[in-house]
Amino acid sequence: MALSDLAADDLDRLESALASEYETLASRGLSLDLTRGKPAPEQLDLSERLLSLPGEGDHLAGGTDVRNYGGGAGLPELRSIFAELLGVDADRLVAQDNASLSIMYDLLTFAMLFGTPDSGRPWKDEPQLRWLCPVPGYDRHFAVTQAMGIEMVPVPLGEDGPDMDEVERLVAEDPSIRGMWAVPIFSNPTGAVYTDHTVSRLARMATAAPDFRIIWDNAYVVHTLTEDFPKVPDVDSIAEEAGHPNRFLQVCSTSKITFAGAGVSFLSASRENLDWYLGHMSVRSIGPNKVNQLAHARFFGDAAGVRDLMQEHRKVIAPKFEAAAAALSRRLGEYDVATWTRPDGGYFIDLEVPDGTATETVRLAGDVGVALTPAGSAYPYGEDPGDRHIRLAPTLPPLAEIEAAMDVVGLCALLAACRAARR
């Protein structure tokens, strides 16, 4: 029976039973962590061979000595593999060091200090800068725009992507809105995949700012939880046809393909955007780590090698997502008090609890040893106006811990919901 249909004394009895169970939990001394989207050791083991690559004697790539300086755009051998995965021309994609977050940070830094190719002046000289943030979204994105002093404007993210009516309205009327964050495939944290129609509207829409940019973070582009891989739209071609060739700045990385923190990252964009980025980067660096890029090229072999590896990842983590959903369902299903996403890919589950109970759920879980990402972290400035969303990251802990931790999360969410309903 739905929680909202329970009579007052039934609600009392339920709360009392849950509270008692919760007290028992407190004595168990749990220490479980669902906070960050980190790969599990078994996933990292899949790429263990990389630790010995490229290997002694293997330091040439098409005549380039990867041990020496140069080659700011990255190794063609590696770029061609990811160009195929992203469905773009290899000359429209550059390979960089280990973090796409750093590429995104630098893109905004360059825009702040120097302006984009379409800007009248550096963004730092603008009286006001705003940025659209589909919510719930990725906390590290929001931290970058916040650091830069760019005011963040939330827009709701649905199953098909952001609320496009709202996006179109905002960008058309407000020239201070200079861009937007997007995780178009298996979005962090809901798992939403932007539809073709959404992508088309983003490419076509008129913006008051001439230098409007969408940072298109394809962090989970091959991170499937099924046997299939998502279709990847060629956003630059779509935007070029729509007359906005410089609109998209697409990034991705191998952080959750090979090694988190020791992989390689990529930027795909229009020629003008790439020349702008590489021009500024050439002052910052004499080139990325080509040894690591060659190691990755040797390890993958080709695009099929990447897809095969991602299927091995799936075998490790899909059962964790299933176990998490099952545990939530057992605890919460019959009471109809919460919803949670069942993504086809990516690294997260978005648990949506009754209004005003997310913070309390996270507190309750933390107090019995289950660490969750702070409620609100999926929102700019950490402010979830409904206090409803909790981001759950089930990849890192072992399967048994996932089941135990998710059971606790379900219990805490239900307990918080009961108490809220009684008030």
Added chain:
Amino acid sequence: MALSDLAADDLDRLESALASEYETLASRGLSLDLTRGKPAPEQLDLSERLLSLPGEGDHLAGGTDVRNYGGGAGLPELRSIFAELLGVDADRLVAQDNASLSIMYDLLTFAMLFGTPDSGRPWKDEPQLRWLCPVPGYDRHFAVTQAMGIEMVPVPLGEDGPDMDEVERLVAEDPSIRGMWAVPIFSNPTGAVYTDHTVSRLARMATAAPDFRIIWDNAYVVHTLTEDFPKVPDVDSIAEEAGHPNRFLQVCSTSKITFAGAGVSFLSASRENLDWYLGHMSVRSIGPNKVNQLAHARFFGDAAGVRDLMQEHRKVIAPKFEAAAAALSRRLGEYDVATWTRPDGGYFIDLEVPDGTATETVRLAGDVGVALTPAGSAYPYGEDPGDRHIRLAPTLPPLAEIEAAMDVVGLCALLAACRAARR
């Protein structure tokens, strides 16, 4: 006999003979390159074993899985090695990715966008920013300050370091001077080593700007051309005693120890400076490439391992410096028209030719197939007011090519000097 003592007809005869020899050279179709300070393949071969490190199964460093996210300050195992080489505490040194140039760029970016811990406001909001540039100096340093729109003020670099009377006078009176570039050991390009007295004056001097910073680029700290290693001053301790604890930002890297472009870099500074840097970096990245850091720690073993490796480098490149000096001496010695540095370490020779002939010398050499760094590149904005300095980089080409190329350089310098003397 010195060129300046030659009678007019002797000068004519000399010029005529040199011109004839130059014409012969033109027909030889040379293609030699002395432009950049890049390691030679034999030097890179010394670290070939790194290409297989850390090796399968070796991914733990003191309990940290180097394959996963985190650890923004870098691996302690590696930091302790370079802390010993720099003579600093390991907790005052952080290890980053492959380019110290990137650390320097980011330091200035953070100062521009956010200000330093001692700044009243972000540097971007200051009406005027100036920066001291000892000359001749490093072109990539100058490119960074130029990109940021910071006005560069040259100060002469002598054998003991920059002209300290001039430095002290400028920083005391002009609050818009926010910092200074320095390559204190085996300076690029002259090979000068700052004396203890210079270091002390830099640490002690009063500056009108409260947030004055010296970017202390110890790029060649162990890059000796002799059996000895230079003494490394602990600048942070000296500055702290002088009441200016945040004055120095010291960087170095293994770009010319292991692999250029695939090494590791370091920042050593006061606790307050490091916290400031790491705080901003934590928004830009979830951490550096710890796999590469572990590989380097395994490869070096300890600080003695680094020193041993540098002696192997010396065996490869010291003969090239000797051959270069000998070739210049043969061509130019008797005429007393030019001077060149004979550094005890580093990567460059600074050739100083008669006033107004550096550009012509570079042009003449280029026209017969010997590429040199453009005259003026060792000066801010590429402007050497005397047109006297030519930076020669003898490490990359094979020994035989160094001899051939330096002979051409000597010939061209002498020919340009003759022609200038006849005018």
